[in-house]
Amino acid sequence: MIEGSEFNKLILETIDEHCEDPDIKTLIQKSLRYELDIWNRHIRSSEIEDEYTQMVEDVLRRRLK
């Protein structure tokens, strides 16, 4: 699936309207994308935390580039 393609457009549009920082936007999109991926799946909370930590690191690494 393409990132954000199946999200409710209204949610993404509203977030877009209220967020100017591209990094924050990316983190939000990534987190929503991940939540969609794990929707209705039983994932260990530690695994979710690791995934989120990785997301934050990825966004910051991209900012440094």
Next chain:
Amino acid sequence: MKYAISSISICNYRQYNGTQILDFKFDKIKNVSLILGKNGAGKSNLLNAITWCLYGIEIHKTKDKYDSKGMPIINARALKTLKNTQTITAEVVIHLITDSGPWTIKRTLDGGKSALGDFYFDDISKLTVIHEVNGQDKIEQGDETQILINNLLPEALKNFFFIDGEQLREFFKVSTPENISQAIDIVSQLELVYKAEEHLSKVENNLRKSVKNTTPQLERVQNNIELAQKKSLALKSTIKDIEKQKEKDFEELGEVKDYLKSHSSLKIATLENERQALEIDIRKLKEQIGRKESQRNSYLVEIAPFIYLKKEIKQTYKIMEEKVEKGELPPRIKETFIKELLEKGYCICGNELKGESRKILEEYSKKVSLSELSEISIVGKTTIEDIFSSINEFPEKIDELNEEIEDFKDQLERKERRIEHISDEIKEYNIAEIRRYEERREELNRLIAQNEQILLLHNSDMNTLTTTLKELKDDEERELSKDKKNNALKEKLLLVQSALKVFGNTEKIIKTKIRTQVEKSLNDNFKILIRKKTAFSSISIDENYEVKVHHIDGYNVINDLSAGEYLILGLSFMSALMTISGFQAPVIIDTPLGKIDDEHREYITTELPKFLTGTQLILLVTPTEYDNNVKANLNHYLLKENFYRISENSDQTESMVGRDDGC
């Protein structure tokens, strides 16, 4: 991804013995498929077969948990025919047409009969998905396969597409505002926003803790460095001022001394010359005393432990001497040397080693090689002898050093006394200027000595301060290396907090927008589907998610609707949610027309297929629902190939499904 069901194959599932196949043709206009069956014939189990295949859940049952006392999921008659140790599988296969090619979804549950004749069933069913990837069929199995299905239509949304007509009619009768709010949250994916917020908050808490724990000392250390640096600067400045003053006093003292030394009075000049020579001697004597005292002190430190242990050392030495006497401790002679003598057969004096003397040497050789300890004991004995002799020398040596020091001190005292006399003599001289100079000389000496004392203290303070500062800087370096990590953590924390802020700011706005959108869509759908177009002015969903159906006269008639109106309200709401969700799946309704009046039946069957144009609509109806009017209405939207009828065996325990040719 949009999809439609192209066929369903059911084998040994519930009351369906053997394999039953339902093929569906999809047409955008003729979008209705019909499965006709009496109450209890197996319509609901067809819907159950679909949800079980897709999600492992039968719509009215808990996931993969079967009531051991109830009907098994595997067909009862098929089980009955099993012999001991034979196995059997219940299977539902659904073929889909999707935007990205055909999909096959298969779910099976294995069971069998044990050697003792008991039936057993697997706890978990198996899911297989075959779909096209880059033009090739890909077979997926295992834990992650369910994600593929959820990508087509998430499990949480299944009730908005696979609908139990009875439940739909009851939806607004029994639903609370919380149910409505929750349904909207699920389909609009706002639930994902809440989850993302919840998980980001956890990350925020972890990061906050880490930031706090990384450099709790840095601020304190840096404050202490600042204080120490300020103190150090102030002290340096004080030391510099005192040194300047001391220099000035020295210069003046030199001038005073020069004045007295070169005075025309021979007596004064001589006295001053003598005094200056004495001062040089005194300086030298003080240095000598210092050196000697340091020598004596080092000696005392070195010898003190031996003196303290004198008794024990003496005792040890005595024991060793006795051992030597007994021949238990040999003298320091190398074993190799004795062996060499024995091999050569001659003594170092040239005499031949034979008889008694050879025998003695051979015995001695054995003693020498007793053990390594004997060598250590020899070295130990020699060392103790040295220590013992130095203990004996101690009184003499310390007296000698003390005498030398005393001698230097006597000389010093004499010279200092002489200087005092010289000073007294000069002060008593009859020339006032000389007396004044001498008094100034004394004053300067006192000031210089006093400043030297102060400098000594200040320099000691300065040394302490320098050491403290160095230690603090080391601490700071350590804390700063942690601080680098801390800055990275702070950056992360800021990013997470900013994201949470955006979520917080937009959440309410999103929810209001979605609620407004659902409300609008609900109104539009209701207006299309409801027969009494003028009786109801509007439907509202207020901010507390309370649904109100407004009568033209202003009353809220949500509790006064007929069964047909409730069904239409439910359908309108479900359709609104489907639109919001963005997922395009078939809509399957079990018993959509039960308990509703003829007029609404007719109206729904005319309007619903039109309303859902482009969406596959599978209706599971009873013969009572499928009356002549309904039949006539649905004929416009029903392809002959998509009409199935469920029939039962004579004792009504088995069902078969086949195409109905009487359409």
